[in-house]
Amino acid sequence: MKKTSLILIAICVVSVLTALALSPEKSNQKNEIVLKGTTAIPDSVNVILKKSCFGCHSEGGKKSALFELNLEKWDTYTPKKQAEKAMKMASEMKDGSMPPEGFTKKNPSAAPTKKQISTVSNWAKSLKK
Numbered sequence: 001m002k003k004t005s006l007i008l009i010a011i012c013v014v015s016v017l018t019a020l021a022l023s024p025e026k027s028n029q030k031n032e033i034v035l036k037g038t039t040a041i042p043d044s045v046n047v048i049l050k051k052s053c054f055g056c057h058s059e060g061g062k063k064s065a066l067f068e069l070n071l072e073k074w075d076t077y078t079p080k081k082q083a084e085k086a087m088k089m090a091s092e093m094k095d096g097s098m099p100p101e102g103f104t105k106k107n108p109s110a111a112p113t114k115k116q117i118s119t120v121s122n123w124a125k126s127l128k129k
């Protein structure tokens with residue numbers, strides 16, 4: 001066999017192995033990310049946030065949005081901060097500032113319904129002591 005074909009075969013083997021080695025890790029990471037922000041937030045609220053807010057307020061989202069609210073770091077917020085952020089989230093949703101209009105225009109299905117807004121609002125109130 002020619003040297004070049006051996007090298008080509010070697011490259012193929014290495015890249016397949018690399019792909020195999022990397023792919024499970026990647027998907028695990030994804031699962032972790034989904035779980036991370038969720039533990040302290042009830043599922044009923046979390047599905048709404050995932051649909052309407054995660055695009056910008058979770059890792060890989062907008063820098064300026066993350067600065068205000070990083071839902072993946074929710075667990076690291078103190079209870080006081082969680083309560084404050086939750087109230088702010090509910091009020092931003094109620095007055096229609098969040099999610100931003102430009103975003104819901106492009107993704108109409110990501111717009112929260114009235115009922116979902118009140119779900120978030122009730123959750124926020126429940127955090128306030």
Ligand code: HEC
Pocket residue numbers: 049052053054055056057062064065068069085088089090092093098099100103112
């Ligand atoms: C298209 C991107 C985008 C989406 C989707 C989005 N946000 Fe934001 N959000 C931002 C940006 C950018 C900022 C920071 C600048 C600002 O306040 O407008 C922000 C700021 C905020 C703030 C802080 C506001 C303040 O003045 O203190 C809250 C609270 C918030 N978002 C909640 C939400 C909630 C709740 C959702 C989902 C219902 C959501 N956001 C969806 C981009 C987004």
